Amino acid sequence: MAEWSLPTLLSSLHEDIQYRLRLVRESIHHPGSKGDASEGVWISLLQKYLPQRYQADKAFVVDSKGIFSQQMDVVVFDRQYSPFVFNHEGQIIVPAESVYAVFEAKQSADKQMVEYAQEKVASVRRLHRTSLPIPHAGGVYPPKQLIPIMGGLLTFESDWSPAFGEAFNSSLCSDLGDGQLDIGCVASHGHFYFDRDADQYVFESETKAATAFLFKLISRLQFSGTVPMIDVDAYGEWLTK
Numbered sequence: 001m002a003e004w005s006l007p008t009l010l011s012s013l014h015e016d017i018q019y020r021l022r023l024v025r026e027s028i029h030h031p032g033s034k035g036d037a038s039e040g041v042w043i044s045l046l047q048k049y050l051p052q053r054y055q056a057d058k059a060f061v062v063d064s065k066g067i068f069s070q071q072m073d074v075v076v077f078d079r080q081y082s083p084f085v086f087n088h089e090g091q092i093i094v095p096a097e098s099v100y101a102v103f104e105a106k107q108s109a110d111k112q113m114v115e116y117a118q119e120k121v122a123s124v125r126r127l128h129r130t131s132l133p134i135p136h137a138g139g140v141y142p143p144k145q146l147i148p149i150m151g152g153l154l155t156f157e158s159d160w161s162p163a164f165g166e167a168f169n170s171s172l173c174s175d176l177g178d179g180q181l182d183i184g185c186v187a188s189h190g191h192f193y194f195d196r197d198a199d200q201y202v203f204e205s206e207t208k209a210a211t212a213f214l215f216k217l218i219s220r221l222q223f224s225g226t227v228p229m230i231d232v233d234a235y236g237e238w239l240t241k
Contacts, residue, residue, distance in 0.1 A: 010208060010211050011207075011208055011211075013049075013208075013210065013211045013214075014187075014207075014208040014209060014210040014211040014212075017041060017042075017045055017187060017210035018156075018187050018188065018209075018210065020041045021038060021041055021107075021156040021187050022156065024037040024038050024041065024107075024156075038105050038106065038107055038156070039058055039073045039074060039105045042073075042074055042103070042105045042154045043056050043057060043058065043074055045210065045214065046074065046076060046214075046217075049214055049218075050076065050217075050218065050221075051218070051221075052079075052080075053078065053079065053080040054076055054077070054078065054079065054100065054221065055076070055077055055078075055079040055085075056074055056075065056076050056077075057074075057075060057077075057092050058071065058072065058073055058074065058075070058092065059071070059072060059075040059077070059091075059092040059093060059094050060072070060091065060092070060093045060094075061075065061093075061094055061095075061096050061099055061102070061124050061127060062093055062094070062095060062096065062127070063095070063096040063127040063128040063129065064095075064096075064128060064130055064231065064234035064235050064237075065128050066238060067127055067128070068093075069096075069102075069120075069123040069124040069127060070119075070120045070123045070124075072102045072103070072104070072120060072124065073103060073104050073105040073106075073154075074102065074103040074104075074105055074154065075092075075094060075099060075101075075102050075103075076099070076100045076101040076102070076103075076150075076221070077094045077098045077099050077100060078098040078099075078100065078226075078227045081098075081226065081227060081229070081230075082094065082095065082097070082098035082227070082230070083230060083232055084232075084235075085098070095230055095235065096124070096127040096128065096129045097129045097130060097131070097227055097228055097230040098227055098230070099124065099149050099227075100147070100149065100150065100221060100224055100227065101149065101150035101151070101152065101183075101217070101221070102120070102121055102124050102149065102150070102151055102152075103117075103151070103152045103153065103154050103184075104116065104117035104120055104121070104152075104153050104154070105153075105154040105155070106153075106154075106155050107155060107156055107157065108155050108156065108157040108158060108159050109153060109155045109157070109158045109159065109160070109168065109184075109186055110158075110159040110160065111167070111171045113153070113155070114153065114168075114171040114172060114174075114181070115171070115174070115175075117151070117152075117153045117179075117181060118151075118174070118175040118179030118180070118181060119179060121151030121152075121178070121179050121180070121181065122175075122177075122178035122179035124149060124151070125149050125151070125178045125179075126178055129146050129228065130228070130230055130231035130234050131143040131144050131145070131146055131228035131229060131230075131231075132228070132229040132230070132231050133229075134229050143228065143229070144225075144226075144228040144229065145228075146228060147224045147225055147226075147227060147228075148224070150182045150183060150217075150220060150224075151179070151180060151181050151182055152181050152182060152183045152184040152185075153181050153184040153185075154184060154185050154187075154213075155184075155185070155186050155187070156186070156187050156188055157186065157187075157188050157189075158186045158188075158189060163186060163188070163189040163190075163205075164186075164189060164190060164192065164203035164205055168192075168203070169201050169203070172192075172194075172201055173201070180194065181194070182194050182220075183213070183216060183217060183220065184213070185209055185210060185212075185213035186209065187209050187210050188209070189205055189209060190203060190204045190205040190206045190209045190212070191204050191206070191209050191212050191213035191216060192204065193216055193220075
């Protein structure tokens with residue numbers, strides 16, 4: 001019988017992601033194509049390894065008031081309880097209530113990129129989300145409290161030296177409101193996350209960054225719970241407008 005090695009399996013997962021991101025960086029020179037390819041690497045990772053209740057894709061997010069977010073490179077959204085997801089000519093649009101997390105995916109992290117990611121994350125968090133009472137065999141549960149939408153940044157490299165130094169931390173701390181980046185990965189160096197108990201960012205330098213980020217994301221999704229029951233009628237009102 002073949003002998004399996006868990007450390008080898010986990011290491012190979014990261015090495016695959018890092019290799020694909022490096023290949024994109026070195027072989028594709030058109031900025032738009034390079035960006036699309038980088039997003040595709042991260043999306044494929046999440047689609048392959050997140051639990052089946054979650055879906056990951058590039059998408060716009062819309063609310064029941066008809067307001068749209070900016071296009072997000074990676075959206076992690078519900079596919080178990082979300083009643084509708086639009087796919088219009090290849091453009092995916094998901095209701096705000098179904099969103100668990102949104103990410104900006106780029107080749108490298110710098111101050112401008114962090115600010116850009118914060119702005120895009122804020123465009124999702126500012127959307128209106130509905131939550132209906134939940135009927136059950138013994139009666140009705142009150143409307144579920146809205147879960148916080150995670151925001152993050154995914155890159156291959158960091159333009160800062162050191163990669164996880166004070167400059168990166170200062171840039172992340174510039175917006176701890178609607179645009180806050182809760183979690184992210186710099187595949188060549190490690191991953192980071194905001195520790196709410198300590199009220200500060202934690203930077204983990206490691207050689208298997210993509211795998212560590214994936215595990216941290218799954219852990220945070222587990223504690224997020226389930227998205228609220230969406231008020232479909234609030235969206236249906238647009239049929240008469």
